[in-house]
Amino acid sequence: MTQPPRQDWGEDVLGRAAAWKARGDDVALATVVTTWGSSPRPVGSQLAVHGDGRFVGSVSGGCIEGAVVLEALKTIDDGEPRLLDFGVTHEQAWEVGLACGGKVQVFVEKLQ
Amino acid sequence: MKSATLEELLRHREAKSLVVLATNLNTGEERLVRPGDLDSGNSLDPAVAEAAADAFRSDRSRTVETGDGPVFLxxxxxxxxxxxxxxxxxxxxxxxxxxxxxxxxxVVDPRAAFATDERFPDVTLLTDWPDDALTTLAPDARTAVVTLTHDPKLDDPALEVALRSPAFYVGSLGSKRTHAARLRRLTEAGFGDDDLDRINGPVGLAIGARSPAEIAVSILAQVTQALRREA
Known part of the structure; x- marks a missing residue:
């Protein structure tokens, strides 16, 4: 017997994204591409967002997932990839920040 | 990302083969890069090829600047x-x-009464002798080896293979006295102090663990420390 490959404590983000897509649902992927200072999730961490707002995975300790999902829904709508910056210096722009004082850049793209 | 790229990525993952997904952060264009793609003449941006080679080695994702914009590897x-x-x-x-x-x-144990699917659901079990099993499994720098039988007949052959491998962690259960006897046997088998220093024994971080689950926590904590502290 073999175990399913696991990227992230058993939550198969990419597998879930592929399964949603395979049944014809809209899906966006969000990926942490850069971090500065202390940030809760390492580069490469991912979130799969369903067109109805559901998501699996994480790109932070829960600080920015809500905002990322909203942006992902825009990307699902217009098909345009987005590069998002979160962190102390962008607090006012996004009205969400990382309590840890770190910064994180998240790439959002639609699964075509 | 195109669905076809995601499907191919998942196939590579299933096959446990190494792959880098390179995505242009301005355009969203992506391609998969295999280690073999770096040798041959290919259409890879030189900055991407160089960073991908390093990413393969270090197991670390990162963003590189190219003439066509930032590319996330x-x-x-x-x-x-x-x-x-x-x-x-x-x-x-x-x-x-x-x-x-x-x-x-x-999990390796030649004692069939111990190594049962009932006791280890969803775990790969091998009932070969530990030295044969370890030789077949060929521990690499991303492998941890933990021996838990405290039976020299089973632990020692496994340790001998593990110590000749680049495994990032080697740990062996047993009291201080058991561990001292183990080190004497391995010395007689020809291992030097540098080899023996690699064995974490008694195994696990000293957190006062008592139950099997608590001891497992202490072992996994020590394995994590060995993996991440170096970085």
């Missing part, structure tokens, strides 16, 4: 592995916890 390595020798009580919670932490776990 996402490394998909095969999972970390943990080889547990001894299908004993502690191995049951350890196998489950290590799987949660992302390890591909194999």
């Amino acid at each position: 996402h490394v998909f390595n095969p999972p970390l592995r943990m080889i547990v020798v001894g299908a004993v009580h502690i191995a049951q919670p350890l196998a489950r916890m290590a799987a949660l932490a992302g390890y591909d776990v194999t």
